[in-house]
Amino acid sequence: MSTPDGLPPLREVIAAHGLSAKKALGQNFILDLNLTARIARAAGDLAGSDVIEIGPGPGGLTRGLLMEGARRVLAIEKDARCLPALAQIAAHYPGRLQVVEGDALDIDPLAHGLQPPIRICANLPYNVGTELLVRWLTPPVWPPFWASLTLMFQREVAQRIVAQPGSRDYGRLSILAQWRADVRVVLELPPQAFTPPPKVSSSVVHLSALPAPRFPADARVLSRVVAAAFGQRRKMLRASLRALHPQIADLLATAGIAPTQRAEEIGIEQFCALARALAEA
Ligand code: SAM
Numbered sequence: 400m401s402t403p404d405g406l407p408p409l410r411e412v413i414a415a416h417g418l419s420a421k422k423a424l425g426q427n428f429i430l431d432l433n434l435t436a437r438i439a440r441a442a443g444d445l446a447g448s449d450v451i452e453i454g455p456g457p458g459g460l461t462r463g464l465l466m467e468g469a470r471r472v473l474a475i476e477k478d479a480r481c482l483p484a485l486a487q488i489a490a491h492y493p494g495r496l497q498v499v500e501g502d503a504l505d506i507d508p509l510a511h512g513l514q515p516p517i518r519i520c521a522n523l524p525y526n527v528g529t530e531l532l533v534r535w536l537t538p539p540v541w542p543p544f545w546a547s548l549t550l551m552f553q554r555e556v557a558q559r560i561v562a563q564p565g566s567r568d569y570g571r572l573s574i575l576a577q578w579r580a581d582v583r584v585v586l587e588l589p590p591q592a593f594t595p596p597p598k599v600s601s602s603v604v605h606l607s608a609l610p611a612p613r614f615p616a617d618a619r620v621l622s623r624v625v626a627a628a629f630g631q632r633r634k635m636l637r638a639s640l641r642a643l644h645p646q647i648a649d650l651l652a653t654a655g656i657a658p659t660q661r662a663e664e665i666g667i668e669q670f671c672a673l674a675r676a677l678a679e680a
Pocket of ligand 1: 424425426427428429430453454455456457458459460461475476477478481501502503504522523524525527
């Protein structure tokens, strides 16, 4: 069977390198190169960008990124079994793919000479996806090193990222993401799109970094406020935020929030006003 890039089909790659999927590493592979090219296209203008990919596995999305013209791809993979398959891709695209073996939670991707604009594109291992997203969204200074994130999540997590106030999914992730980025779901994928199929459906979310946050606030204070507010989301804010400050009712009033309101009723602008009032208090 021929492939669009002339490399072997992914099923053959997996068989040749004995890449049986490991559940502990969140290994649900995409073997359809048309689909991985679509995900790569959703990441934006790759021809003028360096791309970081977390968890390339056998390289389906990596090949999509390279076929779509990424200037350079830095791929971080924890499973050493995948490295020979990835080396074959690197040889096919001289100078454009660098593979780093290790845990994405420990590796600094900026130590490898990437040039801006930098885009992050990944079919993330579900066990580390949310943690990486929160790290990328909460550096102390903005704009961040990345121009966009195009990331696969289980559908429930994607819905939380794009949720609006008043909805059941609205929470910490919605606020941290939408405070500093434009966010949208760009692709929905059923379990059958993966090998082996996971139990849940998945969505690709595209986040494009804003030049400045929508409203001023200190990232650490805002993170603390929303973590406390949504940690007990059914409670009134004067109760859920009590531990943050002895005069929390006054600070809520300064931010234009009634102390009897609940976290899911409060928009990003008001949470930022509350974070500023707390920082000043
Ligand atoms: N990108 C491939 C694809 O789309 O078919 C594989 C995606 S699979 C959902 C997740 C990949 O992340 C696996 O290859 C797994 O070995 C790797 N992985 C899991 N935990 C990781 C970590 N902490 N750091 C780097 N890679 C990790």
